Amino acid sequence: MATNQEEVSLLGVIGSPFVCRVQIALKLKGIEYKLLQENLANKSELLLKYNPVHKKVPVFVHNEKPISESLVIVEYIDETWKENPILPSHPYQRSVARFWSKFIDDKVVSAAWKAVFTVDEKEREKNTEESWEALRFLENEIKDNKYFGGDEIGLIDIAAVFIAFWIPIFQEVGGLGLFTSDKFPKLYKWSQELINHPVIKEVLPPRDPILAFFKARYESLAASK
Structure with a gap:
C-alpha cells in the first residue's frame, strides 16, 4: 500500500x-x-x-x-510494490511474459484497430487476417489455463485486456467477426474470466459510452468514403 x-x-x-x-x-x-x-x-x-x-x-x-x-x-x-506480484519470479517466465505482452501491442492492437477504422477495403481485409493470425498464436499460448499468468492475473493478461474488452466493442461497431467463441474458444473463455474478475470489473470503463464513442468515429469514417 x-x-x-x-x-x-x-x-x-x-x-x-x-x-x-x-x-x-x-x-x-x-x-x-x-x-x-x-x-x-x-x-x-x-x-x-x-x-x-x-x-x-x-x-x-x-x-x-x-x-x-x-x-x-x-x-x-x-x-x-512487491505484494501481489504481476510478473513471474523466474527470469525465463518473466521474459516469456514480456514477449507476449509486446506481441499484443505489436501484432494485435494496431491490426485490430485498422481492421475496423480503415477506409480502404483491401487494407481492412489484410488487417483482419493479421488480427486472426495473432489471436491464433494467443489461443495456443493460453492452453487450458484460467489466465495467461496461471491461476492469477499477470502481465500478459493486463496487456490483453484490450482483446477482452475493446475488440468486442470494435467488432460490434464494424460488424466484423474478429474475436468469437467459435474461432477462439480458449481465448474467449479467458476473456470472460478476465472481464468478470472483481478487480477488472471495477476498473473497466462503462461499456455504453465507449461503444457510442467508437460508433460515432466509425460512422464519421464511413461518411468520408
Missing part, C-alpha cells in the same frame, strides 16, 4: 485500454492514486512536461518522477 509520504498520480483518459492497464496494476496492488484526467484535444502543460517525447497518456507519476508507456509503467509498479 502506498504510504502517505508517497505521491502517486496517473495522467490518463477514461476509455483508454493503455490507461486501463495501469489502473488494473494499481488496483491489484492496492495502491491509492490520483487520476488526473487529460483532454487530448487540448493537452495540459503537465502532460507536455512529463511526456515531452510522445505527448500521450498514460503517464504515471511517483514522487514527482514520471514514467511513460503502459507496459513499462506496469513493470515499474510491480518492482516498486
Whole structure:
C-alpha cells in the first residue's frame, strides 16, 4: 500500500485500454492514486512536461518522477510494490511474459484497430487476417489455463485486456467477426474470466459510452468514403 509520504498520480483518459492497464496494476496492488484526467484535444502543460517525447497518456507519476508507456509503467509498479506480484519470479517466465505482452501491442492492437477504422477495403481485409493470425498464436499460448499468468492475473493478461474488452466493442461497431467463441474458444473463455474478475470489473470503463464513442468515429469514417 502506498504510504502517505508517497505521491502517486496517473495522467490518463477514461476509455483508454493503455490507461486501463495501469489502473488494473494499481488496483491489484492496492495502491491509492490520483487520476488526473487529460483532454487530448487540448493537452495540459503537465502532460507536455512529463511526456515531452510522445505527448500521450498514460503517464504515471511517483514522487514527482514520471514514467511513460503502459507496459513499462506496469513493470515499474510491480518492482516498486512487491505484494501481489504481476510478473513471474523466474527470469525465463518473466521474459516469456514480456514477449507476449509486446506481441499484443505489436501484432494485435494496431491490426485490430485498422481492421475496423480503415477506409480502404483491401487494407481492412489484410488487417483482419493479421488480427486472426495473432489471436491464433494467443489461443495456443493460453492452453487450458484460467489466465495467461496461471491461476492469477499477470502481465500478459493486463496487456490483453484490450482483446477482452475493446475488440468486442470494435467488432460490434464494424460488424466484423474478429474475436468469437467459435474461432477462439480458449481465448474467449479467458476473456470472460478476465472481464468478470472483481478487480477488472471495477476498473473497466462503462461499456455504453465507449461503444457510442467508437460508433460515432466509425460512422464519421464511413461518411468520408
